[in-house]
Amino acid sequence: MTSQGILSDLSTSGFRISKVRKNLVEYLSICQKPHSVPELLNSFKQNLPTLNKTSLYRELSFLKDQGIVQEIEFGEGKKRYEINPSHHHHIVCLKCDSIEDVAFDQDLSKHEARIEKELKFKIKAHALEFFGICQTCQH
Amino acid sequence: MTSQGILSDLSTSGFRISKVRKNLVEYLSICQKPHSVPELLNSFKQNLPTLNKTSLYRELSFLKDQGIVQEIEFGEGKKRYEINPSHHHHIVCLKCDSIEDVAFDQDLSKHEARIEKELKFKIKAHALEFFGICQTCQH
DNA sequence: GTGGTTGCAAAAGGTTTGCATCTGT
DNA sequence: ACAGATGCAAACCTTTTGCAACCAC
Numbered sequence: 288m289t290s291q292g293i294l295s296d297l298s299t300s301g302f303r304i305s306k307v308r309k310n311l312v313e314y315l316s317i318c319q320k321p322h323s324v325p326e327l328l329n330s331f332k333q334n335l336p337t338l339n340k341t342s343l344y345r346e347l348s349f350l351k352d353q354g355i356v357q358e359i360e361f362g363e364g365k366k367r368y369e370i371n372p373s374h375h376h377h378i379v380c381l382k383c384d385s386i387e388d389v390a391f392d393q394d395l396s397k398h399e400a401r402i403e404k405e406l407k408f409k410i411k412a413h414a415l416e417f418f419g420i421c422q423t424c425q426h
Numbered sequence: 427m428t429s430q431g432i433l434s435d436l437s438t439s440g441f442r443i444s445k446v447r448k449n450l451v452e453y454l455s456i457c458q459k460p461h462s463v464p465e466l467l468n469s470f471k472q473n474l475p476t477l478n479k480t481s482l483y484r485e486l487s488f489l490k491d492q493g494i495v496q497e498i499e500f501g502e503g504k505k506r507y508e509i510n511p512s513h514h515h516h517i518v519c520l521k522c523d524s525i526e527d528v529a530f531d532q533d534l535s536k537h538e539a540r541i542e543k544e545l546k547f548k549i550k551a552h553a554l555e556f557f558g559i560c561q562t563c564q565h
Numbered sequence: 566g567t568g569g570t571t572g573c574a575a576a577a578g579g580t581t582t583g584c585a586t587c588t589g590t
Numbered sequence: 591a592c593a594g595a596t597g598c599a600a601a602c603c604t605t606t607t608g609c610a611a612c613c614a615c
Contacts, residue, residue, distance in 0.1 A: 360500075362497050362498070366501065398530065408559065410556050412556075414557070415552065415553070415555075416554075417538065418549070419548045425546075
């Protein structure tokens with residue numbers, strides 16, 4: 288879904304399209320990688336100079352409740368936010384903390400079905416992360 | 427490897443077997459689930475009443491550097507520590523944050539080989555987490 | 566106009582650092 | 591005896607909360 292689609296859906300549902308909300312949805316839609324709040328604050332320095340971390344946390348929490356963004360962590364001691372995948376397949380460099388998406392075509396849904404049955408869990412999402420050393424950091 | 431094995435290996439390598447180190451390795455070996463520092467502090471209240479969080483963080487960092495424990499996060503805003511798996515397969519309840527191990531017999535190593543080749547990454551570990559609602563929280 | 570949104574200050578957790586004291590070998 | 595381990599206080603970083611001012615509808 289495009290950022291315009293997300294925003295008009297929110298509007299239809301009766302939610303306001305505030306400046307922060309609009310900018311955040313558009314930014315996250317373009318940069319598909321997961322971003323931390325400190326990173327986002329820095330990225331918005333030009334467009335929204337007065338933007339406060341509190342507003343960012345609250346807006347991200349709102350978008351998460353709406354199912355628009357998802358939270359993910361990579362062992363850095365802070366959360367990252369990303370638009371709307373129901374699953375995550377990432378690879379993280381243990382040295383420089385850079386993150387890339389991983390193509391992982393294999394379907395995990397049959398495993399989800401088995402696990403739901405075995406553990407009586409209702410599964411909503413999954414995350415698969417690989418950890419290693421990226422090409423740059425190998426030298 | 428048993429906690430005794432781990433400790434004698436450390437001793438052979440010239441590292442001291444301090445009271446905190448010994449207790450921590452033994453405790454983590456018995457309780458296989460990943461524990462947070464606040465949890466560990468609480469668990470050691472009886473055995474090590476003067477144990478400080480700083481010592482715990484430093485000891486966990488040491489054990490991590492030695493490849494004896496691994497760090498993992500579940501989106502709670504804090505890290506968890508666990509003895510020595512080269513991979514993690516967990517399921518997390520989104521409501522009560524309870525964590526269970528997941529049997530996932532499928533071998534991911536062939537995928538690791540492919541990803542190493544495609545992305546020029548040297549992969550060291552991986553984590554697969556499922557998120558959902560546990561049996562208790564469904565009621 | 567009104568209720569949701571924002572910014573600011575402060576607080577709350579988890580984690581790290583500096584430093585003096587203690588302890589395992 | 592000495593290097594490493596420990597405890598304490600303070601600092602640091604991310605995240606949350608309270609409250610007054612603001613803005614989208």
